[in-house]
Amino acid sequence: MSLKKEIAGAIRAIRTIRGVDYGDLADVIAKSSIGNLEQGRHSITLEKLIELSNSLEFDTVALLTLCVAIQNGEPTDTTLKRARAQLDSFRAEGGEELFRSQFVGKDLKKRSPGKPGNTKNAEAVRELKASGLSQAEAAEKLGLARSTVHRYWQV
Known part of the structure; x- marks a missing residue:
């Protein structure tokens, strides 16, 4: 699932609403890169997207929600409800507890080598x-x- 076009549109809209120009984002991303990103010509790493979201003072989850909603042709509320249902189901199955147990503080625990069993x-x-x-x-x-x-x- 590529969200390149959707991210381009979201960044363009958020930047416009916030009144931020390319120069204001120079500490996060090069001016030419933001231009190419907004034209849908380049992809962005998750780390860089988080940095950019923070610079735009826009929550990364909200940004991704906008992108997924546009891609699926649905309202953002529908996207969020589906995500909420999946998170609730994951938690009920013990997934959140299992996920949190994968960390010591903020460091990922090492696991034994090889493919984990099901x-x-x-x-x-x-x-x-x-x-x-x-x-x-x-x-x-x-x-x-x-x-x-x-x-x-x-x-």
């Missing part, structure tokens, strides 16, 4: 194994690759 799939495979299904049957029932089922089967 605990839900692993548990589903173990349940099907206990119920007497074969690995092939478990793979078909869960829609997983046989190699994935085999890996979970061995644990």
